[in-house]
Amino acid sequence: MAVSIDTLGKATRHNMLVVATCRHCERQARFLASDLAGFYGHGRDPRTLPFRCKTCDRRDCRVTLMDWPFDRTPETIVWRPVKVRG
Structure with a gap:
């Protein structure tokens, strides 16, 4: 039986990446x-996060x-979330 990963806490336990695509x-x-x-809490659904395209x-x-790309991939750039004053 496959487990649905619907929170950031579950994705953290599986060492996953969250990919936001404009x-x-x-x-x-x-x-x-x-x-x-x-940053947002372990119970938060990753599909509801407020991403904004930089471009x-x-x-x-x-x-x-x-999943983390383990096999023969070029460098993967991983961004860090920061709080911006605005």
Whole structure:
């Protein structure tokens, strides 16, 4: 039986990445689920996180979860969440 990963806490236990992809310009940003869980809380659904595209400044992002790429991949850039004063 497959377990549905619907919270950041479950994604953290499986050492997963949260990938936010802009639906307009297709730019991707990858985050460690553990970093986002510490920032937003372990019970939060990753698909409800407020991502904003750095290129086109839109909030229309598709959020997916993926395993850490272990085999023969080029460098994977992982972003860290920060609080911005505004």
